[in-house]
Amino acid sequence: MGAGTAAVSTYRIPVVEKLNSFVERIGNLAAWVNVILIAVILASVFMRYGMNQAMVTLEELTWYLYAVGIMFGLSYGVVKNSHIRVDILHSKFPRKLQYAIEIFGLLFLLLPFAIVIFHHSLEWVWDSYAMNEASSSPQGLSHRWIIKSVIPVSFFLLIVAGIARLIQSFVLFRHDHDAPQPAEPSGRISLLRHMFSVQAHQNETSTEEKH
Amino acid sequence: MEVSEILVIAMFGTFMLLLFIGYPVAWVLGGVAILFTAVGYFSDIYLDTITGLDYNVLGLAVGRIYGVMDNWVLVALPMFIFMGLMLDKSGVAERMMHSMQRLFGNVRGGLAITVTLIGVILAASTGIIGASVVLLGLMSLPVMLNQNYSKSIALGTVASAGCLGILIPPSIMLVIMGDQMALSVGDLFMGAVFPGLLLGVLYIGYIFIYGLIKPNNVPLAENQEPVNEWSLVGRVFLDIIPPAILILAVLGSIFAGIATVTEASGIGAIGATIMAMMYRRLDFAVLKEVVINTFNTAGYIFAIFVGATVFALVLRELGGDELIEDVLTGLPFGDMGLILFILLIVFLLGFFLDWIEITLIMLPLLAPVVSGLDLGVDGYGVVDKPELVWFALLVAVTLQTSFLTPPVGFALFYLKGVCPPGVTLLDIYKGVIPFVILQMIGLALVFMFPALVTWLPSVAYGN
Amino acid sequence: KDKKVLLKLPVYFGTHLPGLGTTPKWLADNLKAQDSTVKVKVYEPGKLIPPKEILQAVSKGQVNAGYTTPGYNTGVLGNGAAIFSAVPFGPDFGEFLAWVYYGDGRKMWQEMYEKKNLNVHAIPCGTVAPETSGWFSKPIDKPEDLEGLRMRFFGLGALVMEKLGVSTSLLSSKEIFPALEKGAIDATEFSMPAIDKNLGFHKILKYNYFPGWHQPTTLFELIINGDTWKDMSKGQQNQIETTCKAAILDAFAMGESMQFPVMQENVKNGVENRVWSDEMLGAFKSKWDEVVVEESAKDPEFKAIWDNLATFREGYAIWGATGYLPRAKAE
Numbered sequence A: 001m002g003a004g005t006a007a008v009s010t011y012r013i014p015v016v017e018k019l020n021s022f023v024e025r026i027g028n029l030a031a032w033v034n035v036i037l038i039a040v041i042l043a044s045v046f047m048r049y050g051m052n053q054a055m056v057t058l059e060e061l062t063w064y065l066y067a068v069g070i071m072f073g074l075s076y077g078v079v080k081n082s083h084i085r086v087d088i089l090h091s092k093f094p095r096k097l098q099y100a101i102e103i104f105g106l107l108f109l110l111l112p113f114a115i116v117i118f119h120h121s122l123e124w125v126w127d128s129y130a131m132n133e134a135s136s137s138p139q140g141l142s143h144r145w146i147i148k149s150v151i152p153v154s155f156f157l158l159i160v161a162g163i164a165r166l167i168q169s170f171v172l173f174r175h176d177h178d179a180p181q182p183a184e185p186s187g188r189i190s191l192l193r194h195m196f197s198v199q200a201h202q203n204e205t206s207t208e209e210k211h
Numbered sequence B: 001m002e003v004s005e006i007l008v009i010a011m012f013g014t015f016m017l018l019l020f021i022g023y024p025v026a027w028v029l030g031g032v033a034i035l036f037t038a039v040g041y042f043s044d045i046y047l048d049t050i051t052g053l054d055y056n057v058l059g060l061a062v063g064r065i066y067g068v069m070d071n072w073v074l075v076a077l078p079m080f081i082f083m084g085l086m087l088d089k090s091g092v093a094e095r096m097m098h099s100m101q102r103l104f105g106n107v108r109g110g111l112a113i114t115v116t117l118i119g120v121i122l123a124a125s126t127g128i129i130g131a132s133v134v135l136l137g138l139m140s141l142p143v144m145l146n147q148n149y150s151k152s153i154a155l156g157t158v159a160s161a162g163c164l165g166i167l168i169p170p171s172i173m174l175v176i177m178g179d180q181m182a183l184s185v186g187d188l189f190m191g192a193v194f195p196g197l198l199l200g201v202l203y204i205g206y207i208f209i210y211g212l213i214k215p216n217n218v219p220l221a222e223n224q225e226p227v228n229e230w231s232l233v234g235r236v237f238l239d240i241i242p243p244a245i246l247i248l249a250v251l252g253s254i255f256a257g258i259a260t261v262t263e264a265s266g267i268g269a270i271g272a273t274i275m276a277m278m279y280r281r282l283d284f285a286v287l288k289e290v291v292i293n294t295f296n297t298a299g300y301i302f303a304i305f306v307g308a309t310v311f312a313l314v315l316r317e318l319g320g321d322e323l324i325e326d327v328l329t330g331l332p333f334g335d336m337g338l339i340l341f342i343l344l345i346v347f348l349l350g351f352f353l354d355w356i357e358i359t360l361i362m363l364p365l366l367a368p369v370v371s372g373l374d375l376g377v378d379g380y381g382v383v384d385k386p387e388l389v390w391f392a393l394l395v396a397v398t399l400q401t402s403f404l405t406p407p408v409g410f411a412l413f414y415l416k417g418v419c420p421p422g423v424t425l426l427d428i429y430k431g432v433i434p435f436v437i438l439q440m441i442g443l444a445l446v447f448m449f450p451a452l453v454t455w456l457p458s459v460a461y462g463n
Numbered sequence C: 001k002d003k004k005v006l007l008k009l010p011v012y013f014g015t016h017l018p019g020l021g022t023t024p025k026w027l028a029d030n031l032k033a034q035d036s037t038v039k040v041k042v043y044e045p046g047k048l049i050p051p052k053e054i055l056q057a058v059s060k061g062q063v064n065a066g067y068t069t070p071g072y073n074t075g076v077l078g079n080g081a082a083i084f085s086a087v088p089f090g091p092d093f094g095e096f097l098a099w100v101y102y103g104d105g106r107k108m109w110q111e112m113y114e115k116k117n118l119n120v121h122a123i124p125c126g127t128v129a130p131e132t133s134g135w136f137s138k139p140i141d142k143p144e145d146l147e148g149l150r151m152r153f154f155g156l157g158a159l160v161m162e163k164l165g166v167s168t169s170l171l172s173s174k175e176i177f178p179a180l181e182k183g184a185i186d187a188t189e190f191s192m193p194a195i196d197k198n199l200g201f202h203k204i205l206k207y208n209y210f211p212g213w214h215q216p217t218t219l220f221e222l223i224i225n226g227d228t229w230k231d232m233s234k235g236q237q238n239q240i241e242t243t244c245k246a247a248i249l250d251a252f253a254m255g256e257s258m259q260f261p262v263m264q265e266n267v268k269n270g271v272e273n274r275v276w277s278d279e280m281l282g283a284f285k286s287k288w289d290e291v292v293v294e295e296s297a298k299d300p301e302f303k304a305i306w307d308n309l310a311t312f313r314e315g316y317a318i319w320g321a322t323g324y325l326p327r328a329k330a331e
């Protein structure tokens, strides 16, 4: 949230910065799969209409890439605080309460969810590996465990991002009295900032990109 | 009331409660699912229920998340987002906007009508509400306010025109609905064309009549620049033709049978990129921004998918499906009455939730109920499950309205973000009220004349 | 008195599809009608879990039962599994059941799961009689007419089609119609006329070919988690086994009864029901023989299952070729 990002640069909680930048860097890299995805879709259209050849491999590659793009976005959204909130009430709460909600949410909602899925997915991927699972189409891709391991990896990143945020919220909760007043505490507005920063919020974008 | 019913209601209640303390929707969904797995587990032990829930059962959630990942239909989503952001960031959309404005700027109410028309064109090219609202707001609000338009009509026009994109194809909402309700996305896209245009026409009609009744609220510009008419028309053409080609490329390749929706979305993405290149607006910085924003936007939309699919799993294990089906089918309204009742619920939910949450949680629960009704909607022997296609579009129009209804309306928040100083959220609320009423009229028309939805797909796909 | 058992049963096909999807419902209803202490609750595809994930979820006990067919799980089980579902140019209903129940079929079927450490008890529990061979936009008179076609085709038969120059894809049932109407594919197979009707192929493709050489008979299975199975009483186990046998019989009779009215109706809608020429069937068969040789070389498990079935069929032919009147030929 706005509060978080603003305060991080003030407080410089090194652990939080390290963890966040770890998740963010991976995200910045993963983001480019959508460009590859466009290329694969074009290749598959070309093969079908140009060469009159449908390629099951390309069709499967299409959703492989899409899957990487969406799943790695989960943790990135936590670092960037872009996940959608219903903030009609939230934005009116005192900041101390907002931090408390954040801590509660992380401890009882996000982290349990992420840990349960992460834990279950490990065995699930292992089974796929052990059974040498392939596509159920004879012409499809083999080594299904590779794409399946996107779940544990992306949920691991989600746990890392969650822990970073937990530390940050806890520190801010403790030091609320001397934290700077955030410009826009609302998740929805910061979402807007992410999406349309160029036109909408020149100044705030620049602070956003500093940390 | 049985224990299992109480559990279902408690799960919904907890979800709503936690939603309103403002924690992100995706994690509330996922977290409540984990919580109620535990509740179900202990209830089996102590309250003699048979939910069968335990830690092991939660392993199903992984398979369900994988089901979101290998969903071929949803690949279109990040692609449409990419396309919309590329048009936006590269300034292609902005250029078109400027150009059209100069063309219609000197007709009474023309400025507002132009905004609506551009809204329709943006809607048919992108379908990203945030992009349309922000773009229309930035480009036209200062102009309209300088020209002494009343705040209400100016704000209402921008907010409503910006929302058409979620209905007029291509539309990510319809892609998701098609997936959730097992309907042809092609049918939904075609079915949405007339309702979408109908809303546009209603808006324009309203602005026109408003201009006749209250001319002072939509005054003409005092010193409109004289322009060489023909060169202006030429420029407008130059600026409008490329996006128009893109629209044709995307929709045309779907409808003319060259590509599936997924492929068309990829074509749209590359088309928008090429267009940005042609305008010499594409550099690495723009590309990177589009790429990162696409990633981030897809990330927070799919987070809700991921949370919702686990939530739905636990809700079903608790018996939520049957409860909702029993309650709805037990209502004494008759078939059409039931549809109206469902729409009312969706409309009311729309005050607080947005379309992603409603689509992902409510639609799968409602679809079986609706498909069991005898609605007598004519598919002309071509449209499969015409009553569901019609129902989906009724819900779609209702959901579009949710963007405009306070207190939680995405369009209103986006608009607030780009308003000139001195415009309050309350101004915006006031401005959108007439347009919400117009939406209701549009909805009523679609309800009374299902052919508005089913006729076009029947012609498009008939022999 | 037996302890009550609730089998939560996610299914591969929607229960609105006659024959293909209705059998698990039939099973649930009939167990209930017997006042069985085993209750079956059917979950439509994807309601609990995506169909492709059913097998592993049942093995882990995340859900205690599932309705599927080995041929849809070849990604995990290997191509040999497809033989238990349907065999191109394979046995018809009677011969297939003879191998499954009174040959080694059932035993090898269960062993397949055990070899993969999958903790499930598999019970044959449903069938569809011959599928159609597919829907085309033009007549296919000679093998060359297939070249360059883009067709939805599933399983081992797809390998045959590929050898004949068809490029196959594996769209799911709900993707087929949109892909056809958009021209993304030119042809498709899915199931029998009465089932295909629900998917609307007849609206677009006017040439429906028979017989379905790729799936002369298809069997489906009820899989129950191994621990759940062991915890049931002998009586309960017997009830399920017997009701599944009855389900196969019912599905067969139902399937046989409902195709011809739909075929007649298709003709009224401008569809031509066509029969493959001997030349075409010969082409499919020779390519299939190549596929068998290749798969056997690649996969010892496939070879073991195939050889067992082939040996049984050699013996059966002594009876099968002499004991029956020849079938009436279509005109």
Ligand code: NA
Pocket (backbone or CB within 6 Å): B122, B123, B124, B125, B126, B127, B128, B164, B165, B166, B167, B168, B169, B170, B171
């Ligand atoms: Na749109």
Ligand code: NA
Pocket (backbone or CB within 6 Å): B350, B351, B352, B353, B401, B402, B403, B404, B405, B406, B407, B408, B409, B410
């Ligand atoms: Na709203």
